[in-house]
Amino acid sequence: MTETGNSLLIAATRALTEAGVPDAARDARRLLSFAVGVEAGRLTLVLPEPVEPDAQAKFRDLIARRVNRQPVSQLIGKRAFYGRDYLVTADVLDPRPETEILVEAALAQPFGHVLDLGTGSGCILLTLLAEMADSRGVGVDISPVAVQVAQTNAQTLELSHRARFMVSDWAAEVEGVFDLVVSNPPYISTREMAELAPEVRDWEPRMALTDESDGLAAYRAIFGSIGPYLAESGRVVVEIGPDQAQDVSQIAQKHGFETLAVIRDLDGRDRVIVAQWIEIPF
Incomplete structure (x- = not known):
């Protein structure tokens, strides 16, 4: 039976709401827009019209997967970040608005050469390069599949x-000197994993979320190894969990770094640390 966009949307919103999906109406509209191939801003214009059977089937499949709490970004294959669309798969973290705070902090000072540790989709590195003319950068990830996603995003954005993207366990395979090092590492402790929303806990790559310990292992690895890769006055900008500022600052200090700033997100939670290496290079 051919149904209109309106009837499909009403049924889908009800199903998502019953499944406990946040913002059910918004997600239903995004998925219907994707299924029928209409820009989101034009969806209202076509809602009274019949929807083709193939598009109906596609939409119902998308809704069934969303009821199972698969993220919308994985269903439609992209996520907007800092004004650009990035390919997103189950092999990389879904870019989040909070991470744009890291980008803003990194862009506060000019840089020429940037290293992104744990690059995932490449959204941080590629955004920085797009925003800072003539800059260049390297993104590394321990996951070869994530590196492939980042390379695809670089091609799409003509960057x-x-x-350059490569497989590396943090900076182990990296060569060169950088003005800026950025990272959104796995900072969720094992204890906190159970508290995450199903969209994150069950669908995003676990190794990009947690170190299976106290959530601080990545900072120990980064600050313990990155100093020699930094140019004089080079900066390290990392995203942190809301209760980690003191611990991460202490880790940084232990390895010869000075914390220049702790930046809060829009909810007033500590979100980003900016540090500078104060050890004198040999």
Whole structure:
């Protein structure tokens, strides 16, 4: 039976609401827009019209997967970040608005060469390169599949000539000197994993979320190894959990770094640390 966009949307919103999906009406509209191939801003215009059977089937499948709490970004294959669309798969973290605070902090001072540790989709590195003319950068990830996603995003944004991606366990395979090092590492403790929303806990790559310990292992690895890769006055900008500022600052200090700033997100929670290496290079 051919149904209109309105009837499909009403049924889908009800199903998502019953499944406990936050913002059910918004997600239903985004998925219907994707299924029928209409820009989100034009969806209202076509809602009274019949929806083709193939599009109906596609939409119902998308809703069934969303009821199972699969993230919308994985269902439609992209996520907007800092004004650009990025390919997103189950092999990389879904870019979040909070991470744009890290980007803003990194862009506060000019840089020429940037290293992104745990690059995932590449959204941080590629955004920085797009916003800072003539800069270039390297993104590393321990996941070869994540590196492939980042390379695809670089090609789509026409930044492949300025961005290089490689498989590396943090900086182990990295060569060169950088003005800026950025990272959104796995900072969720094992204890906190159970508290995450199903969209995150069950669908995003676990190794990008947690260190299976206290949530601080990545900072120990980063600050313990990155100093020699930094140019004089080089900065390290990392995203942190809301209760980690003191611990991460202490880790940084232990390895010869000075914390320049702790930046809060829009909810007033500590979100980003900016540090500078104060050890004198040999």
